[in-house]
Amino acid sequence: MNQPFPPSPAPDDPAEKEKRRRRRRTSRIVALIATLVVLGLVATYVSLSLTAPVSAAVASMHPPQVPIPAAATIALPQTGEAAVSVSGANDYLGPEADGVFASSGGNGALPMASISKLVTALVVLDAKPLGASGTGPTITFDKADHALYDKYFLLNATIAAMPTGSSMSEHDALETMLVVSACNYAEAVADWAFGSNAGFVAATRRWLAAHGLTGTTLVEPTGIDERNTSTPTDLIALGKLAIANPAIASIVAKTSLDVPSLAGMPNTNDLLGTDGVDGIKTGTLGGSDLLFSAEVRVGAPNPLTIIGIVLAGPDRGAVDNSVRSLITSISDGFHTLPLAAKGETVGTYSTPWGSTASVVLDRGASVLTWSNTPVSVRIKTRTVQSGTNGEKVGTIGWVAGKSSVIVPLALRGRIHEPSTWWRLTHPAEVLGW
DSSP, X not given: OOOOOOOOOOTTOHHHHHHHHHHHHHHHHHHHHHHHHHHHHHHHHHHHHHHSOOOOOEEEEOOOOOOOOOOOOOOOXXXXXXXXXXXXXXXXXXXXXXXXXXXXXXXXXXXXXXXHHHHHHHHHHHHSOOTTTTSOSEEEOOHHHHHHHHHHHHTTOOOOOOOTTOEEEHHHHHHHHHHSOOHHHHHHHHHHHHSSHHHHHHHHHHHHHHTTOTTOBOSSSSSOSTTOEEOHHHHHHHHHHHHHSHHHXXXXXOSBOOSTTTTTOBOSOTTXXXXXXXXXXXXXXSEEEEEEEEEEOSSSSSXXXXXXXXXXXXXXXXXXXXXXXXXXXXXXXXXXXXXXXTTOEEEEXXXXXXXXXXXXXXXXXXXXXXXXXXXXXXXXXXOOSSBOTTOEEEEEEEEETTEEEEEEEEEESOBOOOOHHHHHHOHHHHHOO
């Protein structure tokens, strides 16, 4: 038997109306809550997107290449014995350069001819200083001294006039002995200082021993005796002692005598004033010798002091040419290398939002190097998220031996912050989603 359906509530049933009202209110509340949640999420996303730190710009650097010159070749003489010292260049050549930097032909003891007179002068000054006047005592030449002129004339040695009864200062006598290499003055001054050749030789032995010149022997003051011998190593040391003595350094730099009655006689060292040569002493006995000093500027803060010796060269012209080539080869071994120019681009900064700027040198750079010294380069940059044109962003540094150069790096262009739109549309980059 069919059961009848319960009757539908009347539309105006108060209870039913209340239920509908509650359902609508609940739906509105749920919708409002959902809207608020969505709005909250959106607001949170926007807030996070606009305030979250973004990744720094990526630096891509490519330092400039520095061409390295070929290795320097020291032009040493091919005959006889030779050695050279270079002072003032330890940062480039190493501390050993101040001793014997380069040599050829060995280090045996050979006749040093008139270079002996340099030893004689130093030994005499040790016993008879010039004093405060700078001229020393007066030497009067007697008949025995005058006879030395004839003695050395017959030996075909270099001489200068020495009339009986004439006199001059110790300084002028040493000048005559060293500049024109007058043998009669060398013997006369040695006898005046020590009384005899035996006294001179004994004093010389003591002086040589005190200065560590164990490879040097003198048996008389002029160098005409081939038993006056020395080694290249000792003669380099002797040259340093000579130019360290103000009186000697001044004398050996004179191109001619300025001694009264002898003025104008030329220095036997005809390289003076050439290639920086400012001393020291020639020698001729069979072969040709030259102990030289030169001041050379190569771009360093201070000039280099080159002291060298050539023993037993074939002749004066060949020795002079070899010395000039030797000095030039040392000077030419130094190079001022251009490292980079002001404004040169060495890299870029770029960001995920498309902002880029170049990294350029704030100023140019160069470095003084010797031979084929390698040059290393290192760039340091700081973290950049934004930057203005010209802003300093790091440094670039070069190292060549003991020399270093550091130059600031700057932006060319501008790194701007990401736009609001980019932040909102790139959650992966901004928030890491």
